[in-house]
Amino acid sequence: NAGVMQNPRHLVRRRGQEARLRCSPMKGHSHVYWYRQLPEEGLKFMVYLQKENIIDESGMPKERFSAEFPKEGPSILRIQQVVRGDSAAYFCASSPSLAKGDTQYFGPGTRLTVL
Amino acid sequence: EDQVTQSPEALRLQEGESSSLNCSYTVSGLRGLFWYRQDPGKGPEFLFTLYSAGEEKEKERLKATLTKKESFLHITAPKPEDSATYLCAVRDLYNQGGKLIFGQGTELSVKP
Numbered sequence: 001n002a003g004v005m006q007n008p009r010h011l012v013r014r015r016g017q018e019a020r021l022r023c024s025p026m027k028g029h030s031h032v033y034w035y036r037q038l039p040e041e042g043l044k045f046m047v048y049l050q051k052e053n054i055i056d057e058s059g060m061p062k063e064r065f066s067a068e069f070p071k072e073g074p075s076i077l078r079i080q081q082v083v084r085g086d087s088a089a090y091f092c093a094s095s096p097s098l099a100k101g102d103t104q105y106f107g108p109g110t111r112l113t114v115l
Numbered sequence: 116e117d118q119v120t121q122s123p124e125a126l127r128l129q130e131g132e133s134s135s136l137n138c139s140y141t142v143s144g145l146r147g148l149f150w151y152r153q154d155p156g157k158g159p160e161f162l163f164t165l166y167s168a169g170e171e172k173e174k175e176r177l178k179a180t181l182t183k184k185e186s187f188l189h190i191t192a193p194k195p196e197d198s199a200t201y202l203c204a205v206r207d208l209y210n211q212g213g214k215l216i217f218g219q220g221t222e223l224s225v226k227p
Contacts, residue, residue: 033213042218056214102213103161104213109158
């Protein structure tokens with residue numbers, strides 16, 4: 001059973017470009033979470049999605065960031081007009097439901113570097 | 116505001132030298148406390164979930180315990196392969212989503 005898959009694993013962008021990060025949840029999981037890990041900082045929640053719905057985006061910056069989880073295909077975190085401060089590791093996690101006992105399983109992350 | 120604080124920030128042990136990592140938390144209501152292990156350049160790997168004070172869970176050389184204010188991760192006779200950053204996270208009972216609040220982590224180094 002494949003785990004959470006993220007691609008690309010490493011992404012380099014110049015300031016002002018767009019970054020698209022993809023996440024395929026574990027088989028049978030319909031809940032996806034995105035977290036960001038800035039250098040020397042802990043993991044911070046960004047957004048929680050179910051298929052075709054954003055449930056909680058309280059940790060998402062108001063501008064330039066968006067996320068989706070379409071009916072078909074992976075979840076995508078999109079960062080427009082990247083700035084150097086966006087350089088970080090972005091992790092996706094998935095779970096089967098919100099029921100007590102359902103753990104979030106993390107992917108390997110995408111490391112974004114903004115030049 | 117929900118908060119998680121881990122101590123120490125870094126811990127160096129000799130192989131076989133047992134110790135404990137601390138995770139103090141403040142949350143409106145605890146739905147669950149989670150321990151993860153993270154190796155450099157990798158994603159967090161799930162270790163344990165604890166739900167109520169007094170609960171304990173074990174896996175190989177690791178044992179996690181929970182009180183109403185903190186959790187401990189006890190490492191018995193560690194080996195070099197236990198070297199990693201250990202992360203603690205909580206889920207708030209009153210948060211309708213599955214958002215986890217993470218601590219800064221404890222970086223463990225075990226020398227042979």
